[in-house]
Every structure is written in C-alpha cells, then in structure tokens.
Amino acid sequence: MEPPQQSIAQEKMRLQEHLLLQQQQESQQSAQSRSPASGSNTVPMTEEDLESSPVHSQLSPAEDQQSPAYSPAAPSQQFPAYSIPRVPVPAPVYNTPRSPTPPPYSGPSTPAQEPAPPEESQAGGPKPPPRYPGLPALDYRLYNPPLFDLSPDKTAIKSTAAHLSTSADALVAIIRQQATVPPKPQIHIVGRRGASPTSGRVDFSIKLNLLPLLVPDDPRHRIDYLRCVGPGEVAFRGGSKPSTQPEVEGDGSLDAWAAKFVADTASVKAFALERVVVNLDVDWLEGQIRKLVVGMRYPGTVAVSFPVTHSRVVVQNPDRVNKFITSVTGFFAGKRKYEVVKAVWPFATMPKGSEGDGRRCAVQSEEVWWREWRGPIRYAIATKRNGWVTVEDKLEALMEGTPSTTPADVDWGPDY
Structure with a gap:
C-alpha cells in the first residue's frame, strides 16, 4: 500500500x-x-x-x-502547479465625452437662443412685432401699414380700401390697432439772421425726438387711452363743418360712430383717428431753450416749435372714377367728415403745476429731461449743427463730457 x-x-x-x-x-x-x-x-x-x-x-x-478529496490548502512541494502564460490585451479605447465648457475666447458652441415665436406665427398667423433694443417697445409696422399711403409731410396715413368703408367691424379693428402706437412729437430750434425771421442765413437748425417720453419701459405703466367725442363737444360729426350735432344712438362709442359712417351714403366721406399728446408743458421747455440761446450771445432770431408727425389715420371711401374726380366732387358737394375719436397719449397724468395732486409722468418730468439734454443741445447750437440731436450726443456727454461752450468760445461770424 x-x-x-x-x-x-x-x-x-x-x-x-x-x-x-x-x-x-x-x-x-x-x-x-x-x-x-x-x-x-x-x-x-x-x-x-x-x-x-x-x-x-x-x-x-x-x-x-x-483518492481523497482535493484540498488546495495543502500544496505539493514536489510538483509545482503548471501556469499557462497569457498574452496581454490592450484596454479598449472609448470616446471620452467633450466638456460642455468652451475654451477661452472661443465662439459659442451652439447658436444663440432666441425666444420661441407664438403659436399663431408657427401656424401661419400674423407674426409678432420685432423688437429693437434701445427703442420703445412698439409695433413700428403700424406707422406705414399695407393699403395705406404716408403723406409727404409724414403727418398722416390714408387708405381708400373698400372694406374699411363698408364694414363697421373692419373699421373699428383698424382704428383700435392704430391707437396702440403714439404720434411723434418733436422740438425744432432754428437760428437765423436776416431781414425777417423767415429769411436770411440759417446758423443752426436742430431737432429732437420726444416720442420716447410717451412710452414707459414697462407696458403695464402706459397711460394712453382711446376717447370719443362727448355730448355738446364741437367736432366733425359727419358734416363739412364742426358742430355739436348730430349725436349717435347708444353710448356714443366707437362702434356706434363706425356704424353711422358705414351707413352714410355720401359720395365722398372720411373717418379719421387723431393721435394727440397732452400734459406736456411746451411753454416751460421753450422758455428754457430761449434762455440757453440768449446766454450764448446769439445775435440772430430763434424760432422754437413743437411739430407732431404721424398724428392722423384717415379712412376714405374708394374713388368713384379717379382721385381728381373725387377731389372735385368733394370740393363742390362737400366731404362728409367724421373726426370723433382720438388716441390720447399723455406725457403726464396732469398738467405741469399739479404735482401736489399726484402728477405722474409716463417716463420722466420736463425738468429731468432738460437736465439730461441741456448740454447736448448747447453743444449742437455752438457747433452750428443742421440735423438731429440724438441719444449719441447724450452718450458722448455722459462718457466723455460735453466740451465747454461759453459765449467766448462761439464765433457767430459777421452780420449781414
């Protein structure tokens, strides 16, 4: 064994x-x-x-x-275990994920994120109005819409589209839409020397746009409204002359006046919306401007005016033959005018001088505006500018300082 x-x-x-x-x-x-x-x-x-x-x-x-059971705990000293050599296998190479953080000074890795358009624009409906940084949030397409013509002096747009004169709903819709944008109030300052205030050499002619003073940044703070003519108020009520008659049935709303205009059988008739600016103290602003020019020792005559453009929207019935025949017919037979609705754009809730009663301005008061624009206006006059004084002048004054414009620095030249 x-x-x-x-x-x-x-x-x-x-x-x-x-x-x-x-x-x-x-x-x-x-x-x-x-x-x-x-x-x-x-x-x-x-x-x-x-x-x-x-x-x-x-x-x-x-x-x-x-044979007894195999026990790995008792290795043999005489016969070493046979091991099989193995070939090393390289580890697999995987694609490492790219870091979402772009390298320094690189361009964006994805296109800029734009706000998604409304569903109605995606479904083929009207597109939302574009937004322009630095300008009031308005639909600027309404200032020159389709089927309307802008007058040469930029004060009015006019349409002779047939559906606007035959459908009261269409007329009300276009009037309400046009009332959502304000007119463009301006300041014109002209200095000239000559035989009369309207002739001679123009030394400077500058303009300023006051439209941003009517539209606050937050739409919830807007104070504009639509107003129809009231009882006993003189206006064009469907005749060729202003009058207090006739009245319309009901509450005298825009819908009632639009229905009366559509039902009018006159050969020439027109319905107008007027955009107006209220509670802006133009007398105080004109006084500050004239005081500024006098302090600069200007030897000529200064004219200060406050024109308003884009202030009227007119809807007229179509021409029977052509514009000439329509104008001749309107001249002899008279044009039926309906000027009974206004889009009111207040500069402030009350006239200047009513601060004690809680006057609130849509954007800023006249005093604040004058402090911000006084320097750019003085510099534009001293350099004899012919054109607009814009926000760029204000930006230069804030960033670089307005150059000195004392009376001795301005050479107005010889009189003639």
Missing part, C-alpha cells in the same frame, strides 16, 4: 493534467472559430508540450473513488 503523501501527490498531478487538457481543447476550438486577428487570452500547448507533460491520461472511476 502506497504512503498517503505519495498518493495525494499523484492525485493532484492527475487533476492538474485533467484541467490542462480541458483548457487546451477549449483553446483549440476557439482558435478554429476565430480569425488570427481576433486575438485570444490563452496560448494553446503544442504536441511537444503535451508529450513532455508528466501525465497523459485521465483518472479512472475506481481511482477517483479511492
């Missing part, structure tokens, strides 16, 4: 050979099914390696039953 240690060693050797042959068979099958370029983690043994192995047969069932 063999010693126990020798029997255990033979048992372990046979098990190692059994495992080795099994790995060899699996490796050969894998090598046959793969291409040479696919790679493998094990190296199959050659026939010479197999012949040089200590054992070539598997355990018989009888020997397997007589």
Whole structure:
C-alpha cells in the first residue's frame, strides 16, 4: 500500500493534467472559430508540450473513488502547479465625452437662443412685432401699414380700401390697432439772421425726438387711452363743418360712430383717428431753450416749435372714377367728415403745476429731461449743427463730457 503523501501527490498531478487538457481543447476550438486577428487570452500547448507533460491520461472511476478529496490548502512541494502564460490585451479605447465648457475666447458652441415665436406665427398667423433694443417697445409696422399711403409731410396715413368703408367691424379693428402706437412729437430750434425771421442765413437748425417720453419701459405703466367725442363737444360729426350735432344712438362709442359712417351714403366721406399728446408743458421747455440761446450771445432770431408727425389715420371711401374726380366732387358737394375719436397719449397724468395732486409722468418730468439734454443741445447750437440731436450726443456727454461752450468760445461770424 502506497504512503498517503505519495498518493495525494499523484492525485493532484492527475487533476492538474485533467484541467490542462480541458483548457487546451477549449483553446483549440476557439482558435478554429476565430480569425488570427481576433486575438485570444490563452496560448494553446503544442504536441511537444503535451508529450513532455508528466501525465497523459485521465483518472479512472475506481481511482477517483479511492483518492481523497482535493484540498488546495495543502500544496505539493514536489510538483509545482503548471501556469499557462497569457498574452496581454490592450484596454479598449472609448470616446471620452467633450466638456460642455468652451475654451477661452472661443465662439459659442451652439447658436444663440432666441425666444420661441407664438403659436399663431408657427401656424401661419400674423407674426409678432420685432423688437429693437434701445427703442420703445412698439409695433413700428403700424406707422406705414399695407393699403395705406404716408403723406409727404409724414403727418398722416390714408387708405381708400373698400372694406374699411363698408364694414363697421373692419373699421373699428383698424382704428383700435392704430391707437396702440403714439404720434411723434418733436422740438425744432432754428437760428437765423436776416431781414425777417423767415429769411436770411440759417446758423443752426436742430431737432429732437420726444416720442420716447410717451412710452414707459414697462407696458403695464402706459397711460394712453382711446376717447370719443362727448355730448355738446364741437367736432366733425359727419358734416363739412364742426358742430355739436348730430349725436349717435347708444353710448356714443366707437362702434356706434363706425356704424353711422358705414351707413352714410355720401359720395365722398372720411373717418379719421387723431393721435394727440397732452400734459406736456411746451411753454416751460421753450422758455428754457430761449434762455440757453440768449446766454450764448446769439445775435440772430430763434424760432422754437413743437411739430407732431404721424398724428392722423384717415379712412376714405374708394374713388368713384379717379382721385381728381373725387377731389372735385368733394370740393363742390362737400366731404362728409367724421373726426370723433382720438388716441390720447399723455406725457403726464396732469398738467405741469399739479404735482401736489399726484402728477405722474409716463417716463420722466420736463425738468429731468432738460437736465439730461441741456448740454447736448448747447453743444449742437455752438457747433452750428443742421440735423438731429440724438441719444449719441447724450452718450458722448455722459462718457466723455460735453466740451465747454461759453459765449467766448462761439464765433457767430459777421452780420449781414
């Protein structure tokens, strides 16, 4: 009977050979099914390696039953375990995610995010009005809409579209739409020298736009409104002359006046919307301007005016033949005028001098505006400008300082 240690060693050797042959068979099958370029983690043994192995047969069932259980805790000192060399396989290279932060001084990685247009514009409806940074939030398309013509002096737009004279609903809709934009109030300052205030050499002629003073940045703070003529108020009520008659049935609303205009059978008739500015103290502003010019020792005559453009919207019935025939017919037979509605754009809630009663300005008061524009106006007059004084002049005065314009600095030249 063999010693126990020798029997255990033979048992372990046979098990190692059994495992080795099994790995060899699996490796050969894998090598046959793969291409040479696919790679493998094990190296199959050659026939010479197999012949040089200590054992070539598997355990018989009888020997397997007589052999004691294999214990890995008792390694053999005589037969070291056979290890199969492995070929190192490089780790797979994955695409690392790109950092969402762009490198310094690079352009944007995605287009600028624009606000999504309303659903009605996506469905083919009217597009929303464009917005222009630095300008009041208004729909500027309404100042020169389709089917309307702008007058040469830029004071009125006029349409002879037939549907506006035959449909009260269409007329009311266009009037309410046009009332949402204000007129354009301005200041004109002209200095001239000559035989009369309207002739001679013009030394300076400057203009300023006051429209931004009517539209606050927050639409919720707007104080404009639509107003119809009241009882006993003199206006063009469907005749050729102003009168207090006739009245319309009902509450005298815009709808009632539009219905009366559409029902009028006159050969020439016109319905007008007037945009007006109220509660702006033009007398105080004119006094400040004249005081400024006198302080500059200007030797000529100064004219200060406050014209208003884009102030009227006129709807007239279509021409029967042409414009000439219509004008002749209107001249002899008279034109039926309906000037009964106004779009009121207050500079302030009350006239100047009513601060104690809670006067509130739409944007800023006359005093604040004058403090901001006094320097640019003085500099424009001193440089004898012919054109607009804009926000760029105000920006230069704030960023660079307005140049000195003392009376001694201005050379007005010889009189003639």
